[in-house]
Amino acid sequence: MADPFTLPPVREALDALDGQDFHGRIWIKDGTLWPGDVTDIRNRLGWLTAPSIMGMHAEDLKTFADEIRRVQFTHIVLLGMGGSSLSSEVFNLTFGPKMGFPDLLMLDSTDPGALKRVLDRINVSRSLFVVSTKSGTTTETMSLYAFFRGLVEAGKPPKPGMQFVAVTDAGTPLEKLAAETGFRRTFLNPATIGGRYSALTFFGLVPAALIGVDIKSLLERAQGMLEACGTDVATADNPGARLGAALGGLARSGRDKVTLVFSEKLRALGPWIEQLLAESLGKDGKGVVPVDGEPLGPAEVYAADRVFVAVLLEGDTTHDAALDRLGEAGHPVIRLTLKDALDLGAEFFRWEVAAAAAGAVLEVNPFDEPDVASAKEKTAALLAAWRKSRKLPEWRAGWEEDGIVLMTAGETPASSVADGLWAHLTQARPGDYLAVQAYLTPQPETWTRLQEIRALLRDRLRIATTVAYGPRYLHSTGQLHKGGPATGVFLQLTGDDAEDLAIPGAGYGFSTLKAAQALGDLQALAEARRRIVRLHLRGKPAAGLDKLAQLVRGLVKKA
Structure with missing residues (x-):
């Protein structure tokens, strides 16, 4: 070996x-180590000294966490996407809340079911909401903020802003909003650190401190690695x-x-x-x-x-x-x-x-994300059209069987959902990968079914498989899907939402936003000439996934 x-x-x-x-x-x-604008790249290298710089804030973070404990909040709800939330998820799932510290819940989805699951777990009046976005404008994050701000204000507390904390860059709309609406605290992150390189900055460390993680020791370990890479x-x-x-x-x-x-x-x-x-x-x-x-x-x-x-x-x-x-x-x-x-x-x-x-x-620039904007722009256009017509365009339903609808960008010569799906999947060649994009409510039973489907297809097709929830993946692997090698075979899964929740001031709800994001990425992938189909699961998603798993089991046995 x-x-x-x-x-x-x-x-x-x-x-x-x-x-x-x-x-x-x-x-x-x-x-000049990488291609791209030299000044822009230099301005994205602040992460190199983050362990040293943030070490100076460790005591302040501990003091702030102690303040929150004294107020006796039972839950911290983190509102953020991609680099503004993923490191916090690492801390939460690895360490969990220390005795006497509040629980941390992550909300990085526009799925109404995901939002409802958080609502079912918290007492709004005893929850602290951390609004985390580098740009201060992230659509999902600010929509979630508007929703929870409305709920907090409905309880008529004397100072509703005291239930909110901002983590953002200096000069963003969120910094201004936080000042105007009385947020409890605003943490301003160094602007020279991009989102995915921000684990060891306020984006990761504020939520970590709030659940009792030993920030000082964590940063000392990081400093040790910094010196080992010196x-x-x-x-x-x-x-x-x-x-x-x-x-x-x-x-x-x-x-x-x-x-x-x-x-x-x-x-x-x-x-x-x-x-x-x-x-x-x-x-x-x-x-x-x-x-x-x-x-x-x-x-x-x-x-x-x-x-x-x-x-x-x-x-x-x-x-x-x-x-x-x-x-x-x-x-x-x-x-x-x-x-x-x-x-x-x-x-x-x-x-x-x-x-x-x-x-x-x-020989690529690891500090930009040039292909992320395309799906965002298409989503914005779809939402603008929805405000006028109250409907979104849809891909053609090529075939429907037993509550599973196969949708494609063009003609579908297949005689059944199974034939159409298999024809799509078997386009995969050695060196390709399968990406399953699930715009479904994140929950353990859903993940178990998705894992079964990916393993069956991995073993039969002998290709790598990835599975992710939408819209979360748009802030993670979306860049790779559209800008990386054209080796992906994409399967988008959507379902019927049991209910919708309105976004205050938006003119639409979270279900519509999620549907526009799914369709926007579908359009962006098709425009980038990626191989993609959508399967829409009617009725209860769990039952639909069971049917899909059964269909896939049959396909891999028969093939």
Whole structure:
């Protein structure tokens, strides 16, 4: 079983980084390491010193968390998307609330069912809402704020703004709104740090502090990794640059499906890494496809486009046998070991350096997201049209059976939903991947069914599979889908919402917003000439997913 760092593509990438003096130039914020506007790139490198800068705020964050405890809020509700929420989810699912601290609930969806689930768990008058958006204008976040602000004010508290905290950049509309409407506190993040690189800033640390995470120790671990990746460390010994060289070098050789494996306690790190890699590297027709949450299978179901990266706690041998078999079968396997959960501080920094290094290897700018805007613009246009006509356009229903509707952009020659779906899926060729985009209410039973479907298709088609909820993925893998390699086969799942909840002042509800986002991305993917179909599940989504799973089981057996 070869050491992946000795493989020729990785050695070449390490030599290239050495030849560029990557480890020296990144620390003087040399924007010419990557293609793109040099000034813009320099202005996105503030994350390099985040552990040091934020260390000066650790005591203040602890003091603020103690203040919130004294007020006796029972829940913190984080309203945020993508980089404004994913690191908080890592902290929440890894550490959970410390004794005596409030529970943290994440809301990064426009699905009415997801919103209803949060409402069912909280007492609005005893909840603190953290409004988290770098731009201060994120549609989903500000829609959620408007909704909860209305609920808080309906209770007629003397100072409703005291139930809100803002995390944003200086000079944003949210900063102004927070000042005008009496927010309890506004945390202004350094503008030189992009969302997906902001785990070790106020975006990740404010929610972490509010549930009692030891911020000081977390940042000390991050500082240790910063020093290990410093200017006086050779590229081959630099933990971040080494990982980035491996990911970039192996991707150039055809192994661009970065398949993530975790200790159970660390599994929440997956979606954060997924966003970092997908949005940083998936552009100009290049990139890596991060594969998170895919159940490990036998070596024979994997093609030669895989590299496995295992992030494991010290002493955890759960995956050793499976990873050994994969290595023996010729797949590169990289193992990263954490002493304990607080090493997440170091791990965040390692992966941020790795993304920057992989960008240099692949010759892409890891600090922009040029293809994200297309779906946003189409969604805005659809909502503007909805305000006039009270309806959204729809893709043609090619076939409907047993409550499952197959929709495509053009003619559908298939004679059934099963035939049409299978014709779409079997377009996949070696090196392609399947992306399932589920605009359904996030809940455990839904995820279980989606995981079954992806595993069946992975094993039959021998391609990498990704599964994500919409609209959440638009702020994560959406850039890769439209700007990365044209190797995706996309399956969008939608369903009937049981109810809608109005967005104050918008003229439409969350169900309409979610439907417009789904259709906007569908249009953007079709315009980018990606292979995509939609399956709409009528009635109860759980029953619809059961029928879809049964259909897929039949297809893979018959084929």
